[in-house]
Amino acid sequence: MTARWQHLKLIFSFALPGYLLTIVLNATLIMIIAFEKALHEPMYIFLCNLCVNDLCGTTGFYPRALVYLLTETNRISLEECIVQSLVIIVYAVGELSNLSVMAIDRYIAICQPLQYPGIMSPFTVRSLVTFIWIFPCFVSIIAILVAMKHPICRHDIDKLFCENLSLVNLGCKEDISYGIFNGWMYASITVFTGLVLISYLKIILACRRSKVNQEKFFSTCMPHLIIFLNYIICSFFDSSQTELRAKTLSRKLYTFLSVVYLTVPPVVNPIIYGIKLRQVRAKILYILQFKN
Template identity: 70%
Template sequence: MNNISSPKFLTITALNEWDWTSRIIFFSFALPVYLLTIVLNAALIMIIAFEKALHEPMYIFLCNLCVNDLCGTTGFYPRALVYLLTETNRISIEECIVQCLAVVMYTTGEFTNLSVMAIDRYIAICQPLRYYTIMSPFTVRSLVTFIWIFPFFIGVMAISLALKHPLCRHDMHRLFCEHLSLMNLACKQDIFQGIINGFIYISKAVFFVFVLISYLKIILACRKSKVNQEKFYSTCVPHLISFMITTCGLSDSLLTRFKAETVSNIASTFLSVIILTVPPVVNPVIYGIKLGPIRAKILYIFKSQRIHNF
């Protein structure tokens, strides 16, 4: 922070090409999606928290995924909604740093959550007799700790890199603050920043490969077992859908990293918000539909409410 003398505020230029009508239309769509995201994730968290039958590793990890989704959307939506209703589009350095930490922790947390959930599904399907021995309370606590500690470490490291040199520019060409965009505003960059950025991307690539290998082994184990196939379709398909959506959403990070200029500003803006908007609203829907115990609890709540109303 001491290295930053100016500017004190950054200007978000992602919406410069949008007229007032476009802003209102997008705001009218974004606000309900944000509220829906909060309701869906909060509902799933409460169902898992208050239903003792769901106090199992798979649902505990799912609960953490929902919490991470809430943190990510809260770090993005409120500020973006303000940009849509104002013409200044300014954000202070301090607010930008907080948002950057939230975004980096969220994107990294999606991978740590999905990787841990892949471990859980691999053990449940490939080593079912040893499941509760391996996934002991201590193991679950350790994995939950990893889910949050590693993203926090990556977030702090990314922000420290972005603030290593003074900022010479103030135009942020994204709808939200993230460390690569901040780094591009710096007066200079060095090889150490490149090495650490490489480590961040490699760590995400390792999680990606780890999940792929885990599911390859799960699929091989399910080929000759109808019981395993049922487990796969009911508990693994939602996880795979979440994983694919999260991976696709990282396309904007690659565009930012390599400073692609062939993509229009509007298209780049839409690409940038995919990972912050789509997984958080899709995850609770697909898990609520596909996971039998959660679906049964949701249906029970709705039926009880209807009976109460009558």
């Protein structure tokens, strides 16, 4: 058995439990929210969508990576690569759009509590949930169309998974359309991030004058803020490693940083919400006690 094979088996022994743990944690939170009528509120509905999105992202990444680690089969068809790219783009954009909607929901709940039931009506919630999924799907389709605009001239992918940049790099040439798409995406990310930061700035200012709001902030907003910062930091690792790859990073560190945003947020999100949200925590404890 070669040292490389032993190394791959070691990574597999951590990756498979990590994938299974991610599925169990997110599926548990989804089922708790789905079956507990007391949790059929906007905040928990958006949280449920976040967990579904996390499952989509990890399922787009883990199975193919596990096959590679177990068999050292590092070939993937163009069709499979496109599908994986679609799923991962939907996850990446969906995570940010979901977190932005959740920030706006918390802002209205804390800063405009009397108007909250009217503003966050069932129609509004359905519209926001639709946006959470339609926008990432639209972005992913545009990204793939731009990436596959030109014929394929290369066949090597410098990552453990396929994503938009990988497909673009396979093309015979690049044109201005990819730059325009990138500019539009950076503008969208800036808008989403700005919405979250402005919402939390206003929430923090409102909490300074009210103990009740301070309690709401620590019980419902703090988990969301932690998750948002966690996702931004993990995404920064992925976006920055491309530039650093040729200069300072080893191959192993490069690979690790490229998958952080696909592996860490999906497993951390349900843990943080399960611990910090009182109603979710109470339901989990009830289930554990019932089983005992």
